[in-house]
Amino acid sequence: xxDLAGQPARNAxxxxxxxxxxxxxxxxxxxxxxxxxRITSELVDLSGTDGGPEPSLIPLIARxxxxxxxxxxxxxLKLASDPGNASSVSAWAARQLQRNSAGDSLPSLPAWVQLLxxxxxxxxxxxxxxxxxxxxxxxxxxxxxxxxxxAPALTKHLAAVLRFWLFCCQKDxxxxxxxxxxxxxxxxxxxxMSDDSVAWVLxxxxxxxxxxxxxxxxxxxxxxxxGFDLAGDAYLPLTVASVWTLASMS
Amino acid sequence: xxxxxxxxxxxxxxxxxxxxxxxxxxxFKPQLSADAKRVGFVTKAAAExxxxxxxxxxAAPGTSGAPYRRLARRIWEEIFRDDAVQDxxxxxxxxxxxxxxxxxxxxxxxxxLRYRDExxxxxxxxxxxxIERPPSSELDxxxxxxxxxxxxxxPDTVYRRSMLAHHPSPSTLTTEDxxxxxxxxxxxxxxxxxxxxxxxxxxxxxxxxxxxxxxGYYLRIKDWDLTAELLIALSATGVRPPVxxxxxxxxxxxxxxxxxxxxxxxxxxxxxxxxxxxxxxxxNDYHTTxxxxxxxxxxxxx
Numbered sequence: 001x002x003d004l005a006g007q008p009a010r011n012a013x014x015x016x017x018x019x020x021x022x023x024x025x026x027x028x029x030x031x032x033x034x035x036x037x038r039i040t041s042e043l044v045d046l047s048g049t050d051g052g053p054e055p056s057l058i059p060l061i062a063r064x065x066x067x068x069x070x071x072x073x074x075x076x077l078k079l080a081s082d083p084g085n086a087s088s089v090s091a092w093a094a095r096q097l098q099r100n101s102a103g104d105s106l107p108s109l110p111a112w113v114q115l116l117x118x119x120x121x122x123x124x125x126x127x128x129x130x131x132x133x134x135x136x137x138x139x140x141x142x143x144x145x146x147x148x149x150x151a152p153a154l155t156k157h158l159a160a161v162l163r164f165w166l167f168c169c170q171k172d173x174x175x176x177x178x179x180x181x182x183x184x185x186x187x188x189x190x191x192x193m194s195d196d197s198v199a200w201v202l203x204x205x206x207x208x209x210x211x212x213x214x215x216x217x218x219x220x221x222x223x224x225x226x227g228f229d230l231a232g233d234a235y236l237p238l239t240v241a242s243v244w245t246l247a248s249m250s
Numbered sequence: 251x252x253x254x255x256x257x258x259x260x261x262x263x264x265x266x267x268x269x270x271x272x273x274x275x276x277x278f279k280p281q282l283s284a285d286a287k288r289v290g291f292v293t294k295a296a297a298e299x300x301x302x303x304x305x306x307x308x309a310a311p312g313t314s315g316a317p318y319r320r321l322a323r324r325i326w327e328e329i330f331r332d333d334a335v336q337d338x339x340x341x342x343x344x345x346x347x348x349x350x351x352x353x354x355x356x357x358x359x360x361x362x363l364r365y366r367d368e369x370x371x372x373x374x375x376x377x378x379x380x381i382e383r384p385p386s387s388e389l390d391x392x393x394x395x396x397x398x399x400x401x402x403x404x405p406d407t408v409y410r411r412s413m414l415a416h417h418p419s420p421s422t423l424t425t426e427d428x429x430x431x432x433x434x435x436x437x438x439x440x441x442x443x444x445x446x447x448x449x450x451x452x453x454x455x456x457x458x459x460x461x462x463x464x465x466g467y468y469l470r471i472k473d474w475d476l477t478a479e480l481l482i483a484l485s486a487t488g489v490r491p492p493v494x495x496x497x498x499x500x501x502x503x504x505x506x507x508x509x510x511x512x513x514x515x516x517x518x519x520x521x522x523x524x525x526x527x528x529x530x531x532x533x534n535d536y537h538t539t540x541x542x543x544x545x546x547x548x549x550x551x552x
Contacts, residue, residue: 119492119499120496120500122466122470123466123469123493123496123500124500164463164466167420167421167463168466171420171423171467
């Protein structure tokens with residue numbers, strides 16, 4: 001098990017995703033790694049040792065995660081079955097990834113696609129569902145490597161909804177939700193890059209390299225939760241999410 | 251799927267909100283305040299209720315005006331004409347809307363020449379104009395002068411100094427900022443009854459891009475107060491994006507069974523007498539209920 005910033009990853013897939021994010025960080029912005037004290041040789045292996053720049057994280061994920069048919073996708077399914085796990089991917093996304101890795105045809109679209117036809121959906125969808133949609137879009141598009149299955153009109157509508165949610169995240173300074181949503185938008189509408197989005201994510205990088213948001217709230221929360229580890233529970237996931245997002249937009 | 255509100259739904263929402271106002275009318279009376287510290291707050295609430303009636307008095311034909319006329323008469327007889335209330339308003343015009351309340355009553359067809367003379371003296375002293383105000387409050391002052399029948403300068407130069415005219419990025423705005431912007435629109439457009447010639451094409455582009463986003467955001471966080479104000483702002487600036495009808499769909503489902511609309515509670519100071527639940531409910535919800543009534547009068551869905 002890989003140990004990052006003193007925090008053991010929960011399982012092999014978590015560790016792999018974290019390392020992919022960090023590998024990306026290494027390419028994108030070395031400063032992001034300053035606060036990670038122990039980077040193992042596995043990280044160097046995953047980031048590629050040939051010295052050539054990785055064009056983006058997407059093919060890296062596709063190559064590293066999807067071919068691992070048994071371990072990776074089964075672990076994803078296991079994660080998906082744990083609703084209490086904040087990093088859990090949705091069951092639909094897990095099935096999608098598993099089928100793809102096995103060469104099977106696409107599963108039917110996730111249930112929330114039906115909800116898009118409701119005009120009020122963008123304004124009433126709960127945050128957990130929004131996060132799941134972001135995950136599912138990643139799976140639907142195989143992390144931006146192929147067009148989304150929905151019809152073009154639906155894709156356009158979904159992109160507009162994602163943009164609206166991104167605006168809400170900006171207003172709430174919710175970097176944690178912003179990152180997966182921005183990645184989903186980038187996967188859905190390939191080639192789209194907003195300087196404002198990049199600037200907004202980058203604004204959250206601190207001088208020591210970590211990414212964080214709502215520091216005052218975190219500090220207050222930490223006072224009431226002695227077991228809460230800022231570096232492992234907040235900075236690390238936000239840093240990984242941020243650099244992955246920046247890489248996917250570059 | 252949320253059903254689109256029909257004309258009948260809208261009338262029912264309006265009637266229920268008016269019924270809530272009627273049931274809570276005592277809370278709008280500053281002279282009945284249980285705590286002297288509440289007097290300023292309650293006077294402001296009464297003045298805002300008078301604004302609703304004033305807007306209704308000039309609302310589009312077909313609007314049910316009779317309940318508002320009855321309500322205006324009640325405000326006039328039971329609140330505005332009360333000597334103690336008038337003394338308080340004239341003694342503290344920087345703290346309560348002494349001028350605006352009078353202007354609204356006058357729009358409803360009521361006038362009090364003694365009170366008007368007192369206002370004239372305050373105006374002549376230069377005090378009312380000298381009170382330091384941000385541009386959105388200055389626009390309120392100019393609007394109040396106009397509806398009260400006093401000379402008022404054109405609002406264009408004040409508008410240019412307002413936050414709204416500077417077209418700030420919507421994602422950076424605080425809730426207070428958004429209130430200053432909706433109010434700037436209310437007072438420059440007379441709640442949508444006129445179209446200011448000083449709105450530039452850049453202003454209009456900003457309204458068309460920023461107001462729908464903000465409306466959607468406040469709908470998402472269930473802030474019915476700013477949702478209602480933004481629906482008025484959209485209508486007053488001639489912007490009718492999809493979120494306008496969606497906003498009404500959601501708002502029509504959000505009314506409490508007693509006819510009120512729950513107000514935002516974040517940031518409210520702790521009450522001195524938390525055991526007075528009726529008062530707390532009034533304090534939290536009256537503004538939002540009036541904002542929805544105002545929206546029904548000025549920006550009802552087609």
